[in-house]
Amino acid sequence: xxxxxxxxxxxxxxxxxxxxxxxxxxxxxxxxxxxxxxxxxxxxxxxxxxxxxxxxxxxxxxxxxxxxxxxxxxxxxxxxxxxxxxxxxxxxxxxxxxxxxxxxxxxxxxxxxxxxxxxxxxxxxxxxxxxxxxxxxxxxxxxxxxxxxxxxxxxxxxxxxxxxxxxxxxxxxxxxxxxxxxxxxxxxxxxxxxxxxxxxxxxxxxxxxxxxxxxxxxxxxxxxxxxxxxxxxxxxxxxxxxxxxxxxxxxxxxxx
Amino acid sequence: xxxxxxxxxxxxxxxxxxxxxxxxxxxxxxxxxxxxxxxxxxxxxxxxxxxxxxxxxxxxxxxxxxxxxxxxxxxxxxxxxxxxxxxxxxxxxxxxxxxxxxxxxxxxxxxxxxxxxxxxxxxxxxxxxxxxxxxxxxxxxxxxxxxxxxxxxxxxxxxxxxxxxxxxxxxxxxxxxxxxxxxxxxxxxxxxxxxxxxxxxxxxxxxxxxxxxxxxxxxxxxxxxxxxxxxxxxxxxxxxxxxxxxxxxxxxxxxx
DNA sequence: AATAAAATTCCATATTGCGGAATTTATTAA
DNA sequence: TTAATAAATTCCGCAATATGGAATTTTATT
Numbered sequence: 001x002x003x004x005x006x007x008x009x010x011x012x013x014x015x016x017x018x019x020x021x022x023x024x025x026x027x028x029x030x031x032x033x034x035x036x037x038x039x040x041x042x043x044x045x046x047x048x049x050x051x052x053x054x055x056x057x058x059x060x061x062x063x064x065x066x067x068x069x070x071x072x073x074x075x076x077x078x079x080x081x082x083x084x085x086x087x088x089x090x091x092x093x094x095x096x097x098x099x100x101x102x103x104x105x106x107x108x109x110x111x112x113x114x115x116x117x118x119x120x121x122x123x124x125x126x127x128x129x130x131x132x133x134x135x136x137x138x139x140x141x142x143x144x145x146x147x148x149x150x151x152x153x154x155x156x157x158x159x160x161x162x163x164x165x166x167x168x169x170x171x172x173x174x175x176x177x178x179x180x181x182x183x184x185x186x187x188x189x190x191x192x193x194x195x196x197x198x199x200x201x202x203x204x205x206x207x208x209x210x211x212x213x214x215x216x217x218x219x220x221x222x223x224x225x226x227x228x229x230x231x232x233x234x235x236x237x238x239x240x241x242x243x244x245x246x247x248x249x250x251x252x253x254x255x256x
Numbered sequence: 257x258x259x260x261x262x263x264x265x266x267x268x269x270x271x272x273x274x275x276x277x278x279x280x281x282x283x284x285x286x287x288x289x290x291x292x293x294x295x296x297x298x299x300x301x302x303x304x305x306x307x308x309x310x311x312x313x314x315x316x317x318x319x320x321x322x323x324x325x326x327x328x329x330x331x332x333x334x335x336x337x338x339x340x341x342x343x344x345x346x347x348x349x350x351x352x353x354x355x356x357x358x359x360x361x362x363x364x365x366x367x368x369x370x371x372x373x374x375x376x377x378x379x380x381x382x383x384x385x386x387x388x389x390x391x392x393x394x395x396x397x398x399x400x401x402x403x404x405x406x407x408x409x410x411x412x413x414x415x416x417x418x419x420x421x422x423x424x425x426x427x428x429x430x431x432x433x434x435x436x437x438x439x440x441x442x443x444x445x446x447x448x449x450x451x452x453x454x455x456x457x458x459x460x461x462x463x464x465x466x467x468x469x470x471x472x473x474x475x476x477x478x479x480x481x482x483x484x485x486x487x488x489x490x491x492x493x494x495x496x497x498x499x500x501x502x503x504x505x506x507x508x509x510x511x512x
Numbered sequence: 513a514a515t516a517a518a519a520t521t522c523c524a525t526a527t528t529g530c531g532g533a534a535t536t537t538a539t540t541a542a
Numbered sequence: 543t544t545a546a547t548a549a550a551t552t553c554c555g556c557a558a559t560a561t562g563g564a565a566t567t568t569t570a571t572t
Contacts, residue, residue, distance in 0.1 A: 007301070021329060029551095044552095052262070068334065071327070071330045075329075075330055077277040077331075093376060109329060117387070124353070126349060265559090285518075297562055514571100517570070534551105
């Protein structure tokens with residue numbers, strides 16, 4: 001063994017897969033080479049192996065690689081074993097029925113949130129998001145919520161590296177504004193998205209904590225401002241969202 | 257290189273992960289050893305490596321291993337890149353709105369189906385299933401649908417290895433009965449679940465084909481018999497389900 | 513407390529993975 | 543079309559890595 005039970009080739013594979021996942025788009029060998037910094041020959045060989053094991057898929061026409069079907073299998077299995085997920089689903093369904101609006105459960109990954117579960121409203125107008133979708137932390141209720149409760153050092157690091165692209169006129173686009181917003185969120189116990197991601201779209205989110213008092217996710221209710229322009233909606237929803245978030249937190253071991 | 261770009265340690269890791277995914281339950285080192293047939297020391301070392309890379313999680317109290325968070329990340333990313341998934345979602349939503357009932361998208365894995373996407377109805381009564389849930393082929397509309405359209409050899413192999421546990425009095429529990437049912441499905445173009453999985457639960461499913469005319473998935477509408485006991489419901493739903501399945505098939509390249 | 517079983521560590525050896533260089537294939541420019 | 547450039551793929555000897563039997567420690571069972 002080199003060191004402490006490392007498996008070099010596996011590490012490289014995970015580095016490649018992570019690179020591909022981070023990148024979202026299909027990637028060519030050269031792109032992976034540039035982004036990972038590994039030797040091209042090595043990557044080539046590992047990608048062949050990964051492909052034959054179905055962890056990666058290769059589009060022969062374009063010579064592009066993408067994450068493969070076996071990862072979907074592993075992933076959805078892991079997801080359905082995840083306490084957070086199984087516990088949240090019925091509570092999310094209840095929340096959706098109470099509010100009539102779309103409910104999401106998301107976790108933080110880098111400077112984005114990833115949707116792990118989503119219960120859509122029955123309104124025809126529905127945003128084109130789904131399990132696996134990612135959104136920037138600064139313009140989502142869930143992103144801001146998580147940011148407000150993770151440890152400050154990590155939050156600062158994320159904020160320092162944020163792109164802050166202005167999705168709408170309301171998008172928070174500076175670290176100082178965002179910090180002020182996080183302070184407000186901590187005071188209220190919930191976060192609001194006031195058309196900061198997309199015009200006409202609002203949401204209210206609350207944090208989910210684990211047994212050791214750390215945020216592990218956020219739950220939100222998202223709705224169209226066209227149907228509910230009144231600002232009182234935020235507070236009204238927040239009560240329900242917070243109740244749901246607490247229920248989930250407790251169920252996964254939070255005692256605070 | 258050993259042979260044609262194999263990476264032995266990676267292969268073993270995938271074998272371990274597959275074993276764990278197949279098993280559903282958390283596993284102990286010894287269990288993995290027995291099920292994979294690999295040497296215990298090797299598995300131990302690889303599990304350590306997998307754990308430190310977050311592909312696997314280790315419950316130190318019980319010394320059990322389970323699929324880790326990084327696999328969720330890879331999996332949901334792969335899922336959201338999957339044409340089948342992204343194309344299906346809006347069509348499933350439409351189908352749910354048309355019928356008012358829960359809509360599922362599933363693929364075949366071994367002798368089970370796995371739910372890849374699910375749009376729940378707003379009825380309070382909702383079955384406890386979610387993305388990643390697995391069900392036996394013989395007692396689900398989607399399982400039977402896929403079985404009816406995959407190549408016969410594979411279907412026979414699956415049927416030969418089926419457990420056929422009798423979930424209800426209606427559960428199909430012999431190969432010959434199942435074969436007769438598959439024939440009926442091929443004639444109708446859709447499959448029905450007549451309380452074969454759970455008393456009070458019915459569903460109607462139709463197959464989804466790809467560019468090379470192969471079934472890749474099935475879509476279904478599932479509902480409570482308490483609300484709709486009438487058998488005409490099957491045919492009524494089948495029209496809508498078939499329409500949706502064709503729409504998805506075409507969108508992913510089917511031309512038949 | 514004694515026994516059995518499972519988990520973990522150790523280490524010498526064979527095997528595997530590595531990556532530079534060469535070759536082939538695709539892409540772009542002329 | 544041809545030439546030039548860039549990317550993908552193959553080759554192979556060497557060094558580093560993974561292997562697994564045996565020993566040790568920890569945990570479960572009697």
